[in-house]
Amino acid sequence: MDAADRTEGHVSLRGLRKVFAEVVAVESLDLDVAPGEFFSLLGPSGCGKTTTLRMIGGFEEPTEGRVLLSGRDVTGLPPYRRDVNTVFQSYALFPHLDVFENVAFGLRRKKLPKDEIKRRVADALDLVALSGYERRKPSQLSGGQQQRVALARALVNSPQVLLLDEPLGALDLKIRKRMQLELKRIQEEVGITFLYVTHDQEEAMTMSDRLAVMRDGRVEQVGDPETVYEHPATEFVAGFLGASNLLTGEVKDRSSGLVAVALEGGSLAAIPEHRFNGTGARVKLGVRPEKITLQPPDDPVPPGANHVDGLLRMATFIGVGHQYEIEGPGGTPLRVYAQNVGTRRDFSPGDRVRLVWDPEHTFVVNDEEGVGDDEPR
Amino acid sequence: MSAVATRAEDRPIAAERAAAPRKRRRRGRKGGLLTVYFWLMMIYTVVPIVFMIIYGFNRAPAERVTFAWQGFTLEWYKHLFDLSDLTAALITSLEIAVLSGLIATALGTPMALAMSRYRYRGRGATDLVVFTDIAAPSVVVGASLLSFFILLNIPRGFGTILITHVAFNIAFVVVTVRARLAGVDTSLEEAAQDLGATPWVTFWRVTLPLLMPGVISAFLLSFALSIDDFIITSFVNGQTLTFPLWIWGAVKVGIPPQVFVMGTLIFVGGVLIAVANVVASRRQRVQTIAVNAPTRVPREG
Numbered sequence: 158m159d160a161a162d163r164t165e166g167h168v169s170l171r172g173l174r175k176v177f178a179e180v181v182a183v184e185s186l187d188l189d190v191a192p193g194e195f196f197s198l199l200g201p202s203g204c205g206k207t208t209t210l211r212m213i214g215g216f217e218e219p220t221e222g223r224v225l226l227s228g229r230d231v232t233g234l235p236p237y238r239r240d241v242n243t244v245f246q247s248y249a250l251f252p253h254l255d256v257f258e259n260v261a262f263g264l265r266r267k268k269l270p271k272d273e274i275k276r277r278v279a280d281a282l283d284l285v286a287l288s289g290y291e292r293r294k295p296s297q298l299s300g301g302q303q304q305r306v307a308l309a310r311a312l313v314n315s316p317q318v319l320l321l322d323e324p325l326g327a328l329d330l331k332i333r334k335r336m337q338l339e340l341k342r343i344q345e346e347v348g349i350t351f352l353y354v355t356h357d358q359e360e361a362m363t364m365s366d367r368l369a370v371m372r373d374g375r376v377e378q379v380g381d382p383e384t385v386y387e388h389p390a391t392e393f394v395a396g397f398l399g400a401s402n403l404l405t406g407e408v409k410d411r412s413s414g415l416v417a418v419a420l421e422g423g424s425l426a427a428i429p430e431h432r433f434n435g436t437g438a439r440v441k442l443g444v445r446p447e448k449i450t451l452q453p454p455d456d457p458v459p460p461g462a463n464h465v466d467g468l469l470r471m472a473t474f475i476g477v478g479h480q481y482e483i484e485g486p487g488g489t490p491l492r493v494y495a496q497n498v499g500t501r502r503d504f505s506p507g508d509r510v511r512l513v514w515d516p517e518h519t520f521v522v523n524d525e526e527g528v529g530d531d532e533p534r
Numbered sequence: 535m536s537a538v539a540t541r542a543e544d545r546p547i548a549a550e551r552a553a554a555p556r557k558r559r560r561r562g563r564k565g566g567l568l569t570v571y572f573w574l575m576m577i578y579t580v581v582p583i584v585f586m587i588i589y590g591f592n593r594a595p596a597e598r599v600t601f602a603w604q605g606f607t608l609e610w611y612k613h614l615f616d617l618s619d620l621t622a623a624l625i626t627s628l629e630i631a632v633l634s635g636l637i638a639t640a641l642g643t644p645m646a647l648a649m650s651r652y653r654y655r656g657r658g659a660t661d662l663v664v665f666t667d668i669a670a671p672s673v674v675v676g677a678s679l680l681s682f683f684i685l686l687n688i689p690r691g692f693g694t695i696l697i698t699h700v701a702f703n704i705a706f707v708v709v710t711v712r713a714r715l716a717g718v719d720t721s722l723e724e725a726a727q728d729l730g731a732t733p734w735v736t737f738w739r740v741t742l743p744l745l746m747p748g749v750i751s752a753f754l755l756s757f758a759l760s761i762d763d764f765i766i767t768s769f770v771n772g773q774t775l776t777f778p779l780w781i782w783g784a785v786k787v788g789i790p791p792q793v794f795v796m797g798t799l800i801f802v803g804g805v806l807i808a809v810a811n812v813v814a815s816r817r818q819r820v821q822t823i824a825v826n827a828p829t830r831v832p833r834e835g
Contacts, residue, residue, distance in 0.1 A: 246721075249724065252722075
């Protein structure tokens, strides 16, 4: 009994593959989502994340591989025989039914008693703060309200897993921000596994317990948002999640727990072994803009810190901080973000500057030329 | 002094106000030719019908339609069903129109669904058949059906008329329902299945209700096509007379005014139903558009 309870809401994808008329949408995907987890599939359009979701929902049949829900193989089952529910990108509310009947649709299919349906619909509408809207038609609701009806309609069935396909994509920024927190609150309240598809890295990081970054039908990295942000496994992940400064370099020495990398332009950087994800000799070394401190080039570098020198091209004041565009060694554009805490030293365009950062804030990925062109949306 | 100032200020506003209708009038004059054209077309299409309606009220001493105005009477409305064979023909026509409309809609709706929702072998051929069915001249269809019935030794009469009308109506049903189906988001059907509805339940609870305006239009179109079909029916009717066939026979000896009255009633009924359908489907379309608006976002991944 205990063991069964623990697998309730567990999603396993084993060697999942989907080919549409010779175009590979998803390539040998293995993924495990823990019960009660808020898990996001993150990636640019065309990366296969929606196709993956649709295979879990039963709307696409995998070319190869298996989908397991709570330990049960559901690969061949039609959508109506899977204990998952979906919140569609277009909401897909039934226009001919009112809010109550939309939400009650799944319960009516289970032939539940009338008063139970009434009670559960009321609870679901209460959960999404739409009590009193029972008799409205979907066309009489705003986008955000329609979105919440779609959520209630799925959640009311207490599925083992809730699939969400870019559910906030059609909402404007302000409502989207509010709905992100709302979704997170609801997920914590109901404790159902949420599998969330999005191309918005900020959205994924705000809500997810863990996320998978996908690209060209493959998973590039799986981890909690902090790990994926601080330790990107590939150059693509580094570029897709937030801004990164990437410097090309060559591995010189791998002893004493520190890896020494000779950077373009001459300076030598040290990276702790556990932060080193590269495999070859040529690697890319990355630092997030907010981890770098700017100082005049003649000031001494703190002991143990990494540094490169550059030429300040542009300084922008953005209220909460300053953003600097710097031309680094070999012409590499670098970006530095400094929090506006009132201790700013004055730098102006044309100044020579030294960029200093802690080796702990350095990550290293393999050098994949041309990957940076994949414009994240 | 101040009064003068105000008046001066008023002047440009007044000028503007005067200019506004002039501008509108000029735009109206520009479209004047179009308006004239519009009314000429209206008259061209409507005059024969109006004529029929008016002469349904004409006193006609010989009980035959005459186009000299003899004075107003409701006589023909009172004695509408006095000519028993005309009444029988009208009833036959109505029966065939309703039955063939229902059967064609019942057969054509699933066909439209299959043709636009599923990929199957022979889909292209089905498309072609539907098109041919609409494009084929009535004379050809009628003649071929007649030879077909003779070949199979099927006695001509009510049954063969019904079969024939169902056959030519199906194509129009398919076309009409498919047009409506194009506006129904497939994710609605997916959502229904996601919520536990089998394909059967999905059809009855979601697809069909959303298709209903199209299905009703298809039925009305079938009804209309059936009730005034003359050419094809004349090949396969045997001894059975439909309303148009009876009138055709009567033309040689003069049309009884009841024909105009029946025509008027059929016309008024048709217009009322058409208006009701337009109103209903417009109301539903507004809803569907509002709900489907977010679909414009391109599908991801």
